[in-house]
Amino acid sequence: MSAQPLRLAVAGLGTVGIGVREGLAKHQAVLSQRAARPLKVVAVSARDRHRDRGVDLAAYDWVDNPVELAGRDDVDVVVELIGGADGPALALAKEALGRGKSFVTANKALIAHHGGELADLAETNDAALKFEAGVAGGIPVLKALREGMSANDLDSLHGILNGTCNYILTVMEREGTGFAEVLEAAQKAGYAEADPSFDVDGIDAAHKTAILAALAFGMRPDFDALSIKGIRQIAPIDIAHAADLGYRIKLLGLARRRNGAVEQRVHPCMVSKDTALAHVGGVTNAVVATGDLVGQTVYEGAGAGAGPTASAVIADVVDIAHGCRRPAFSVPADDLKALPTLDPMELDGNFYLRLRVVDRPGVIAEISSVLAGEDVSLASLIQRDTAETDGVYVVLTTHRTNEGGMTRASRKIGELDSVLEEPVMLRIERFDQ
């Protein structure tokens, strides 16, 4: 191997940073073959120099300020594993790309918020901007969309993009337990953070959806365009009703393009048990992408963890070693479109609504009347006694109807005296419509 080594700087030495270092060390020989040159870490940076990370870092130069890594003449590629949409991660990205150094990150927040600007900078300075690890962990789905499906018009994609939520929903279904209880267990088992809101409120999945949409549709990531809802409101009764109806509840990220405008959403929804995604359980991630030539393709695997994330980060580094400089979002940054957002309220869909109401005559009539007033047509309505709580549950599903009308109806129903708690409304996703 006579080729010059590709010299790396790694910023952030948490689980993933150490995983990247371990992966590079373990597969050093074969990576030199696959990358056609040695891959060599020359410098590292992290918050606490003296923390015991269980590995010997003496071979690497230590830099306290990560941004300094970008200024070093002996560094070709900066690997950012610090996290956060702004702060040192953003400063490091700008400094590295501005100096023509390639930049690899696992940081979905950074790319969802600043991906367009960073892509401009990368192309101006002939550097690579890569973030495969940011979406669906170890599954090479960004490569599949950008390169494997490059011959296609991609008009629709959706996926299970947050392992924590999928784990919680899977356990809730299997055990029949409530959200709070399962979340607590997940936190103890290390499947959920101490502050779980990024995951369970849908923010993490929304970052990933914005990146997937940008890649698929050739647009700048537009995080603010997303409509986002998490899974805190899901109760065992919803999961039981979903099962009765032939569905499972999944937190999905969805992106669709219609007539030149884009719909981007993250929310829990019902998916038919006949679909591939219904069978993706636990912390596994999966993405379904449909192209006009290839049809539907599905990509499934581990969405997080040190090994899968390191796998994606190192794959990006190997791409860079080969000198590939493909545009980060499929087409050159100058050609990225600013696509208008479809207003969710103007979309149609099928819906599920769960209500807790007082058990007295006339309540169903009141509810039906509100729905009729918004032109919502019922497909089914079930009343269920419950020993757990006051009142009774009323669960209904609709025929295809306007989301705006449905949302207004749900709000009005929630204001009725006979309705005891805020209604829970879920979309029933049908991917053939």
Added chain:
Amino acid sequence: MSAQPLRLAVAGLGTVGIGVREGLAKHQAVLSQRAARPLKVVAVSARDRHRDRGVDLAAYDWVDNPVELAGRDDVDVVVELIGGADGPALALAKEALGRGKSFVTANKALIAHHGGELADLAETNDAALKFEAGVAGGIPVLKALREGMSANDLDSLHGILNGTCNYILTVMEREGTGFAEVLEAAQKAGYAEADPSFDVDGIDAAHKTAILAALAFGMRPDFDALSIKGIRQIAPIDIAHAADLGYRIKLLGLARRRNGAVEQRVHPCMVSKDTALAHVGGVTNAVVATGDLVGQTVYEGAGAGAGPTASAVIADVVDIAHGCRRPAFSVPADDLKALPTLDPMELDGNFYLRLRVVDRPGVIAEISSVLAGEDVSLASLIQRDTAETDGVYVVLTTHRTNEGGMTRASRKIGELDSVLEEPVMLRIERFDQ
């Protein structure tokens, strides 16, 4: 777009050739952006110049002898869609690569038999050799293995690689009908060829398995090392028994590396209904690949057809337009290993055996005695009356046992006077072992 166009020659204008031409025309504008230069077909070749293909080919130079395409100064990339392991396809590949022109093909037979030699030629002449469309049609699984999983040791993969067989097995299960009847219907519906042997005898899946193994393990494709069995022997009774046991029967291609040696097989086998592949029905293909960092990944989509195949062929062309010259089989051709083949007879497994026997006392004792003589331990044995035929069915499953012993036992049992037809033996695949 000031960049020079990438000039293509297309050999073979059947369904796929026309699909490639249509895909290039339909997405001309966005392909120029994604490829960073225009993609332009300059010359074509096919057997019959005068056949009506429903498209206007007047814009392209017509060449009667496809090999001449490789000699043209105005051609950068040769796309081969003729088919066949040898003959004009091989001649064209050698001529193109020998002259330093990149070569893209959908021809799995060519790559399974001559991939190593062609990779040598490609690297010597700094040309690209690409064949994404050859395995699993439109699913970018070769790219996923070669690039997306480049940081991993890949020790095991398996997949549903032949849509015709998967379609036949799916219909047999759904309708309860026999192989011959379903094959005939599949031929009428266009899902099976008039001469179906390439598909139903496992050859096509074996070509693909050899290519996947070469890529995953960094070895030359070694088609002759494969042990191959097709699906002709599968009867409705086997599918019914599989269902009773919690399995489905699938034709799988499997490749595993153990202690530096390789096992490559294609055969129908039982897979648990809990696995992802059990739910892949109809003509869909799917590949499961496991890496040491990333864990298990699954890739699913259309395995054949003009659109999916064209999608993969054009994606290869876009890669070439970007100047990427990664080794065809992950590592440089000089570094490809010649890995020894594991003898299937020395492997262990769980097995299913279906026998038709005369209905008289002592037969079970005879069979059990042969199995015991080969040290095969029974897990279950069921005798079933049948109105369809003479005799009765005996179906048994084994505990983990040596395949050589099991094969000998099956042969000896088939020679017993009380056994009325050749025994059908299937592996029960457990992917965690």
